[in-house]
Amino acid sequence: MEIVSTGCCECRFVPPDDFDLALLMLELEFVKRGARSEEIDAVLLANQLRKKFINQTKEKWFREIFCPLNMGTFSTSDCSYINTQLGDAKPGVSVFDKDGTGVHDSIVNQLLTKIDGVESLNNVLLIGMTNRKDLLDEALLRPGRLEVQVEISLPDKDGRTEIFEIHTKKMNENSFLADDVILEDLAAWTKNYSGAEIEGVVKSAVSYALNRQLSLDDLTKPVDEESIKVTRNDFLNALQEIVAAFGASTDDLERCRLNGMVSCGDRHKHILETAMLLVGQVKVSKGSPLVTCLLEGPSGSGKTALAATVGINSDFPFVKIVSAETMIGLHESTKCAQIAKVFEDAYKSPLSIIILDDLERLLDYVAVGPRFSNLILQTLLVLLKRLPPKGKKLLVIGTTSQVSFLDSVDVCDAFSVSYHVPTLKTEDAKKVLEQLKVFSEDDVDAAAEALNNMPIKKLYMLIEMAAQGEHGGAAEAIYSGREKIKISHFYDCLQDVVRY
Numbered sequence: 001m002e003i004v005s006t007g008c009c010e011c012r013f014v015p016p017d018d019f020d021l022a023l024l025m026l027e028l029e030f031v032k033r034g035a036r037s038e039e040i041d042a043v044l045l046a047n048q049l050r051k052k053f054i055n056q057t058k059e060k061w062f063r064e065i066f067c068p069l070n071m072g073t074f075s076t077s078d079c080s081y082i083n084t085q086l087g088d089a090k091p092g093v094s095v096f097d098k099d100g101t102g103v104h105d106s107i108v109n110q111l112l113t114k115i116d117g118v119e120s121l122n123n124v125l126l127i128g129m130t131n132r133k134d135l136l137d138e139a140l141l142r143p144g145r146l147e148v149q150v151e152i153s154l155p156d157k158d159g160r161t162e163i164f165e166i167h168t169k170k171m172n173e174n175s176f177l178a179d180d181v182i183l184e185d186l187a188a189w190t191k192n193y194s195g196a197e198i199e200g201v202v203k204s205a206v207s208y209a210l211n212r213q214l215s216l217d218d219l220t221k222p223v224d225e226e227s228i229k230v231t232r233n234d235f236l237n238a239l240q241e242i243v244a245a246f247g248a249s250t251d252d253l254e255r256c257r258l259n260g261m262v263s264c265g266d267r268h269k270h271i272l273e274t275a276m277l278l279v280g281q282v283k284v285s286k287g288s289p290l291v292t293c294l295l296e297g298p299s300g301s302g303k304t305a306l307a308a309t310v311g312i313n314s315d316f317p318f319v320k321i322v323s324a325e326t327m328i329g330l331h332e333s334t335k336c337a338q339i340a341k342v343f344e345d346a347y348k349s350p351l352s353i354i355i356l357d358d359l360e361r362l363l364d365y366v367a368v369g370p371r372f373s374n375l376i377l378q379t380l381l382v383l384l385k386r387l388p389p390k391g392k393k394l395l396v397i398g399t400t401s402q403v404s405f406l407d408s409v410d411v412c413d414a415f416s417v418s419y420h421v422p423t424l425k426t427e428d429a430k431k432v433l434e435q436l437k438v439f440s441e442d443d444v445d446a447a448a449e450a451l452n453n454m455p456i457k458k459l460y461m462l463i464e465m466a467a468q469g470e471h472g473g474a475a476e477a478i479y480s481g482r483e484k485i486k487i488s489h490f491y492d493c494l495q496d497v498v499r500y
């Protein structure tokens with residue numbers, strides 16, 4: 001058979017949980033290339049063998065994969081193909097550990113020997129699959145080995161519609177699908193969902209529909225099958241439950257602007273507008289697949305909230321925020337790996353935004369010394385300049401309140417544009433207070449005057465303190481508009497918040 005005689009080896013790396021889909025595609029490819037169905041029956045799945053040799057050492061398991069081929073047991077035709085799950089997070093042949101122990105090295109060596117060593121096997125098409133190509137030993141990927149590399153990326157809108165079609169086919173045939181469910185809409189809502197996640201959405205929608213039929217008062221009551229209908233609303237609920245691993249982390253972003261976004265001056269407005277222009281530029285530009293933008297300014301001036309707003313408004317399928325919050329106590333190299341992984345994940349999506357929040361915290365910066373992590377610095381400098389793969393576009397937004405430090409270690413130069421996010425001038429503070437409606441009209445000017453040059457974070461903190469009232473418990477009346485903050489109490493609180 002033609003494929004086999006070329007001795008071609010393929011390495012496929014796919015999104016997690018889509019191995020079955022990938023396998024199906026490969027089998028279809030076999031059929032397309034003229035393999036007879038009995039040849040496909042000779043497929044030897046390493047995964048199936050693994051179940052047989054559970055609790056065995058990886059070396060033994062690995063030898064067994066190739067052993068039947070050597071002896072011809074499985075070679076009922078000219079073709080056999082081995083699907084070996086390489087370097088995946090799931091149990092599999094872990095041939096990826098570069099700094100690994102002898103065990104890993106020995107497995108890599110065994111695989112290499114079988115591919116092009118003295119004991120190499122003929123007439124075998126070897127197909128490896130992984131979702132962590134970056135972790136594979138380079139020796140495996142050289143010409144003559146797993147040389148043809150094909151990326152199976154996340155499904156596009158048409159692909160998602162087809163996957164929804166497959167998973168809702170039976171429901172549709174049996175009239176369980178309500179008329180208001182439009183598969184194209186579902187596909188539009190599930191940007192960056194993998195096939196497995198889409199299947200999860202369908203299952204979850206079904207469970208919502210079934211739940212409606214259950215009566216908690218009488219669980220033994222039989223379900224009226226005729227009236228089960230999976231509706232558009234069930235799918236909307238399911239989408240809240242199943243979120244895409246490579247999607248926008250909307251919850252994390254919303255957490256950065258808990259107070260919502262009020263208009264706070266021309267400068268903030270200008271920055272938001274220009275940042276949205278950058279988003280547009282990334283979307284349409286052919287020449288600049290990577291755009292980087294730095295938001296710098298005093299602590300609490302609203303940089304993270306601005307970056308999160310850009311991420312939410314962009315409607316990009318992949319938006320992730322990298323912050324030191326999730327890396328407390330981690331070793332430098334683990335932090336680097338986590339940051340690099342976010343970039344790798346972003347490269348899988350056609351349009352992505354990465355927010356590097358509080359860069360000085362990510363860099364472990366301490367003013368005394370001064371000290372910082374050079375390893376993380378070098379990682380960031382490389383990642384900020386690395387162009388995404390062909391067809392993928394990325395916007396990186398960094399935030400910092402230590403711009404002079406970042407300048408001294410060349411991070412500022414790595415960003416293509418930089419915006420200064422200022423504290424609130426008197427007129428800006430007045431605008432914010434007017435929108436909050438917590439002062440009487442006569443007091444707004446005086447309050448805004450007192451707030452001159454205050455970052456928005458402190459302003460919110462101060463208003464919340466003052467809204468409690470002198471004796472506490474006044475917040476509800478003030479926020480509902482029944483009462484206003486007393487200016488004298490406001491001045492008292494101001495004394496506590498401002499450091500002289």
Ligand SMILES: Nc1ncnc2c1ncn2[C@@H]1O[C@H](COP(=O)(O)OP(=O)(O)OP(=O)(O)O)[C@@H](O)[C@H]1O
Nearest residue numbers: 257258259260261262299300301302303304305457
């Ligand atoms: N335009 C806005 N409207 C309403 N609230 C805002 C606005 N901008 C910022 N905030 C609020 O102000 C607080 C501080 O904002 P943010 O965390 O973005 O500041 P920062 O500059 O990133 O601070 P830091 O330097 O400490 O990281 C947040 O609680 C945020 O919700």
Ligand SMILES: [Mg+2]
Nearest residue numbers: 303304358399
């Ligand atoms: Mg911040």
